[in-house]
Amino acid sequence: MTRDQLKDYIGSKYASLMTPLDTGRFDPMFEVKADRLFEVSRALRDDENLKLDFLCNMHATDTRENFEIVYSIASITTKLRLDFKIVMPYQNAEIDSVQEVWPAANWYEREMWELFGINVKNHGNLKRFLLPDDWNQGHPMRKDWDAPDFVRMPEIQ
Amino acid sequence: MGLIKKLPYYSEKIPGGAIVLTSLEATLQFAQAKSLWYLLFGTACCAIELMCTGASRYDFDRLGMIFRASPRQSDLILAAGTITKKMAPRLRRLYDQMAEPRYVIAMGGCTVKGGPFYYDSYAVEKGIDHIVPVDIYIPGCPPRPESLMEGCLHLSEKIRRQKLSDWQEK
Amino acid sequence: MSAVRTEEFMVNMGPHHPSTHGVCRLLLTMDGEKVIKIEPYIGYLHRSIEKICENRTYHQCIPILDRFEYVTAMSCNYVFSLAAEKLAQIEVPERAEYLRVIMLELNRIASHLIFFGTTAMDLGALTPFLYALREREYIMDLFEMTCGQRLTYNYIRIGGVSRDIPAEFVPKCREAIKIIDQKVDEYMALLNGNPIWQKRTIGVGYLSPELAVAYGVSGPILRASGVDFDIRRDDPYSIYDRFDFEIPVRPNGDVFDRYMLRLDEIKQSVRIISQALDGLPEGEIKAKVPLKFKPPAGEVYSRIENSRGEMGVYILSDGTEKPVRVKTRGGSYNHLQVLPEFATDILIADLVAIFASFDIIMPEVDR
Numbered sequence: 001m002t003r004d005q006l007k008d009y010i011g012s013k014y015a016s017l018m019t020p021l022d023t024g025r026f027d028p029m030f031e032v033k034a035d036r037l038f039e040v041s042r043a044l045r046d047d048e049n050l051k052l053d054f055l056c057n058m059h060a061t062d063t064r065e066n067f068e069i070v071y072s073i074a075s076i077t078t079k080l081r082l083d084f085k086i087v088m089p090y091q092n093a094e095i096d097s098v099q100e101v102w103p104a105a106n107w108y109e110r111e112m113w114e115l116f117g118i119n120v121k122n123h124g125n126l127k128r129f130l131l132p133d134d135w136n137q138g139h140p141m142r143k144d145w146d147a148p149d150f151v152r153m154p155e156i157q
Numbered sequence: 158m159g160l161i162k163k164l165p166y167y168s169e170k171i172p173g174g175a176i177v178l179t180s181l182e183a184t185l186q187f188a189q190a191k192s193l194w195y196l197l198f199g200t201a202c203c204a205i206e207l208m209c210t211g212a213s214r215y216d217f218d219r220l221g222m223i224f225r226a227s228p229r230q231s232d233l234i235l236a237a238g239t240i241t242k243k244m245a246p247r248l249r250r251l252y253d254q255m256a257e258p259r260y261v262i263a264m265g266g267c268t269v270k271g272g273p274f275y276y277d278s279y280a281v282e283k284g285i286d287h288i289v290p291v292d293i294y295i296p297g298c299p300p301r302p303e304s305l306m307e308g309c310l311h312l313s314e315k316i317r318r319q320k321l322s323d324w325q326e327k
Numbered sequence: 328m329s330a331v332r333t334e335e336f337m338v339n340m341g342p343h344h345p346s347t348h349g350v351c352r353l354l355l356t357m358d359g360e361k362v363i364k365i366e367p368y369i370g371y372l373h374r375s376i377e378k379i380c381e382n383r384t385y386h387q388c389i390p391i392l393d394r395f396e397y398v399t400a401m402s403c404n405y406v407f408s409l410a411a412e413k414l415a416q417i418e419v420p421e422r423a424e425y426l427r428v429i430m431l432e433l434n435r436i437a438s439h440l441i442f443f444g445t446t447a448m449d450l451g452a453l454t455p456f457l458y459a460l461r462e463r464e465y466i467m468d469l470f471e472m473t474c475g476q477r478l479t480y481n482y483i484r485i486g487g488v489s490r491d492i493p494a495e496f497v498p499k500c501r502e503a504i505k506i507i508d509q510k511v512d513e514y515m516a517l518l519n520g521n522p523i524w525q526k527r528t529i530g531v532g533y534l535s536p537e538l539a540v541a542y543g544v545s546g547p548i549l550r551a552s553g554v555d556f557d558i559r560r561d562d563p564y565s566i567y568d569r570f571d572f573e574i575p576v577r578p579n580g581d582v583f584d585r586y587m588l589r590l591d592e593i594k595q596s597v598r599i600i601s602q603a604l605d606g607l608p609e610g611e612i613k614a615k616v617p618l619k620f621k622p623p624a625g626e627v628y629s630r631i632e633n634s635r636g637e638m639g640v641y642i643l644s645d646g647t648e649k650p651v652r653v654k655t656r657g658g659s660y661n662h663l664q665v666l667p668e669f670a671t672d673i674l675i676a677d678l679v680a681i682f683a684s685f686d687i688i689m690p691e692v693d694r
């Protein structure tokens with residue numbers, strides 16, 4: 001399947017779950033509603049023609065208005081690749097864990113919780129791991145994060 | 158340590174003691190300067206250069222520098238690599254576990270002053286001299302093996318100039 | 328044996344431990360010599376590279392990403408440039424593509440040599456370490472000749488490479504890969520027949536292919552478990568589809584296979600390099616990329632195969648000079664995640680062997 005065929009395939013089969021976005025510059029990009037996340041991940045992994053069983057990457061982005069959580073997935077057998085994202089408001093950000101589908105999501109979700117303060121439901125092991133144990137200055141990857149001893153790069157003119 | 162520190166005091170009282178002291182001093186300094194065993198404390202990129210220096214082409218061993226895995230057997234910490242805020246207490250603990258006299262070489266920009274890139278990082282310690290006293294600074298990102306060896310030679314120079322009576326706990 | 332009452336106890340391994348390759352801390356729950364639970368603690372090298380990249384322009388990001396995976400810094404340069412090129416749809420000149428492939432493969436060899444040396448050292452053999460680093464110096468010389476640095480190169484830039492290779496590069500490179508190709512056979516002869524080496528590696532640390540895929544394990548470790556997947560062939564980037572090379576795959580998934588697979592890969596990299604040197608065209612080495620590089624708004628995830636598996640960079644751009652978000656993905660992050668799964672009746676000495684065979688490097692995990 002080429003990239004365009006993949007786009008069409010998903011457009012026809014999962015139209016109600018995944019909306020294509022045109023921001024993806026290389027691989028197809030879709031948007032998924034937060035409450036359908038688990039359903040979508042299951043379907044993508046178990047679909048006979050897709051078999052997207054490999055979670056390449058997963059991360060959160062702070063766009064100053066809301067959080068975007070991007071899942072980059074691929075397949076070992078069918079060699080396909082696609083991204084989908086969830087857009088959620090800044091307040092009380094919360095997602096479902098997809099560990100049941102891709103166990104690799106464990107640490108990615110933990111990292112998101114730690115650095116962005118996005119709560120992950122049904123994770124089971126949300127413990128601090130990247131930052132020092134006595135860290136008490138909030139979630140440093142947020143754009144508005146600041147700390148007394150944090151030096152900023154001067155603006156480039 | 159205690160005995161050696163008191164040596165100058167006692168030996169000056171006996172006739173000819175100063176001569177013994179001088180030769181003892183020279184022997185000790187020679188022994189120390191020529192067999193600096195360093196603790197393998199590589200955290201980041203500089204550790205790879207440290208490995209290269211220890212291996213075949215540059216051959217650290219000919220300066221009498223042999224790596225040790227335990228702080229209790231080493232005279233010197235070669236701090237190679239970024240020290241983050243999370244790692245800093247561990248570095249201090251390793252330093253405290255070493256026997257006197259002990260030395261520290263800061264290898265690479267990160268240990269000298271927080272590195273060439275990490276000034277706006279929230280996690281990097283800006284220089285290890287906040288944590289442990291440093292004897293020699295070697296800048297570079299990473300320093301070449303030659304400059305690392307030069308730094309070590311400077312340290313042995315420094316040790317050879319030390320008097321027994323200078324020895325004191327840092 | 329069940330009559331003997333045993334008690335569990337905890338052993339702390341790291342963060343400063345000679346065999347953890349950096350600053351990884353493992354909290355082991357032990358029952359006698361057996362490890363029954365492994366808990367990795369990371370973050371001792373968390374330098375917030377991603378946050379720093381948000382405050383830099385695209386060109387300034389490249390030298391920082393050198394430090395993201397310093398053993399194969401060329402591939403970090405490359406994966407970021409690839410992502411930026413995909414964003415802005417930049418065509419890279421032919422000669423630059425060839426130079427990139429040569430550098431990437433040389434760096435893969437250098438990284439596998441370090442793996443070979445340190446793994447053997449962790450298992451108690453010091454000689455291979457000295458041999459491997461001796462051969463690695465040939466490659467370091469080549470890199471120094473081209474970009475002036477031994478470890479952090481900043482050579483591959485957006486749109487091409489930073490400078491052309493000097494005239495003596497090609498003959499020296501041919502010589503170097505010839506030597507390395509011979510030496511790899513020597514390494515195999517040195518270790519493979521050694522009964523101690525065999526006892527410590529064969530059958531130790533089996534990783535099943537299902538588990539590997541589920542945990543996102545990639546690269547040599549995945550292929551040593553019998554899964555035939557390599558991004559160079561299956562999601563081709565650059566000009567890898569023009570070269571004739573094999574992807575070594577091994578079925579057993581133990582420490583020995585992971586070690587052998589990397590030595591096989593060195594041989595394949597040598598093949599790629601010699602083909603690339605033969606086909607090296609003349610011409611431009613860099614596309615015209617403005618200093619104030621502003622890619623159009625959009626997002627892209629690019630991935631390549633480096634010596635530790637899949638390396639990826641995600642960039643979100645809003646059309647300004649600085650990226651909104653840069654996320655780096657390194658193979659070791661997933662490899663360390665799968666380590667707790669091994670805690671079924673292994674000895675602590677085997678854990679060292681498994682850890683070494685994973686070739687984990689901490690900045691990739693902590694970033």
Ligand code: SF4
Pocket residue numbers: 201202203237238239264265266267268272273297298299300394479
């Ligand atoms: S000084 Fe440079 S090479 Fe050394 S640890 Fe710091 S960033 Fe890495």
